[in-house]
Amino acid sequence: MGRKYRAYPTEAQDQILTGWGHTVRALWNVALEQRAYLWKQRRYSLRSAEQCTYLTAARRELNWVNDLPAQAGQQVLRQLDRAYDNFWNPRHPAGYPMRKRRGHRLSVPFPGQAVEVRRLNRKWAEVRLPKSGWLRFRLSRAIGGTIRNATVSRDGNGWHISFGVHTGRKPDAPNGKPACGVDFGVAASAYVSTESAARRMPPSLTDKETKRLRALEQRKARQLSYAKKHQGGKYSRRLRTTIAQIAKLTTRRANRRRDFTHKLTTDLAKNHGLIGIEDLRVKNLTATAKGSAEVPGRNVRQKAALNRSVLDNTPGERRRQLEYKAHMYGSVLVAVPPFHTSQTCAACGLVDPESRKGCGRLFICVRCGHEDDADHNASVEIEARARRTGGSDINSTRSTRAVQVPAVGRRRTREARKPAHAG
Known part of the structure; x- marks a missing residue:
């Protein structure tokens, strides 16, 4: 299940998160370009496990990449893996992964092991993010499970923190309703x-x-x-x-x-x-x-x-x-x-x-x-x-009269009126 809360960073945290958001966007674009180039030139599929080694080398040489927490960069590469898996899955409607423009919504992903949440009172809580400290957010509902991942994002109304939560809930049995x-x-x-x-x-x-x-x-x-x-x-x-x-x-x-x-x-x-x-x-x-x-x-x-x-x-x-x-x-x-x-x-x-x-x-x-x-x-x-x-196995309590359902499909089912037979 997903949980989303309104976050209230300090001025310093706002600047840090904004910079990280642009770094995440650039990292996504570079990693996508690297995969597309290797596939076009060598028909080689690059995955996040191998790209993480290149990310480690880039962190040593580029300060703007080093400023981003390592867990966030690795999470971006895992998300790119998922985007490719969805694209290759014929049952999934996703298309080819797209580059992120500068006007794209800023977001910084983290794995669940990299964050820690503590409750302040009935309405407020804090989440500890790597390199930025404790970030306050409005506890509008209980988290209700184990945090698997977290994403800090910004839209037109401000910053938000989203958690992917394992609640342990199992699907309900057939409810037998109409x-x-x-x-x-x-x-x-x-x-x-x-x-x-x-x-x-x-x-x-x-x-x-x-x-x-x-x-x-x-x-x-x-x-x-x-x-x-x-x-x-x-x-x-x-x-x-x-x-x-x-x-x-x-x-x-x-x-x-x-x-x-x-x-x-x-x-x-x-x-x-x-x-x-x-x-x-x-x-x-x-x-x-x-x-x-x-x-x-x-x-x-x-x-x-x-x-x-x-x-x-x-x-x-x-x-x-x-x-x-x-x-x-x-x-x-x-x-x-x-x-x-x-x-x-x-x-x-x-x-x-x-x-x-x-x-x-x-x-x-x-x-x-x-x-x-x-x-x-x-x-x-x-x-x-x-x-x-x-729905033949659904127990419906609503009584409906039987209706004649026409054949459906690409074949046209319109019934043409037959003209009167001449002589």
Whole structure:
């Protein structure tokens, strides 16, 4: 399990941690470049055990590398091993490890043996980090286990300390609770098949915050243009202040979005024995519309706005959280093919786009006359597909009428109306 707390370093610790964060970023990039070069030239796979010897030599020759604790540098190389393992694993969605830019979030990893935590009182605690002393953090919840690793990071709101904790908790037995299907969307953040109303995520930013963010983005563009034209690209103090203000607002937006996502997924995993969702390809779903300044495309700006709305609802993060929370709370997650879930009648199984004219919010089947909210109809269809796919052994206490589920897959399942036979 992960535990994250707000940290409050002193001014001296803030400078030390900032320097270490940039060193970690440079070490990651150099180690990645070394591995890529050896593979390209000699087809040789370099691992952290061998790179640690080069790290020891670099610590003797370079002071800025020597300033970083040795445990942190070794942990960076182990993380690079894990990134390569995920890339080589065909079942893992991770891509090739990427270089970290200067604007990347600062973070310094440590193994669990290198840190020590002591509690000061009910609300405060301290963690001892190598070469920097005791770092205070807000004890907002109990750690509740053995610390395996720790990471100090900084975002727009300040510094945080995260712990990877071994709690010893085992997955719950099957809870035997009702099954459900969930349709994740934009207009309705989530529509559960067992509920009569959609769950909508509150706005991640208020109107005032949205206007302020837009004004700050415009100010940043002007200041960047001035810096490139008159200062050779060097950032001024005002530009850095603007960037920090933008980071604070975007971090606040991400925290509110993450809070809603955690509450939604926890509620679904606790109260249902089978959870059916769509197996969405978010990368393809949010692909940018083609267009350029010379050859403008069609509805490029509209597609960009739709992409932002889809990503704001974080379908990939919701699925990731449901995968481990379902395992934790004794439920089963089933991802079903998403083809025509919004065009399929949950009552008779007919697939016809005319049942949902104009992609509106109302679904009316052209054959049986079944009428329902389009998102709720889709969630019922998702639940039926999940039961057929992996929910046959789930004990559900909710009685549902049998529905005719059409074949799904890349084969088009639309039923064409047969014309009257002439003569």
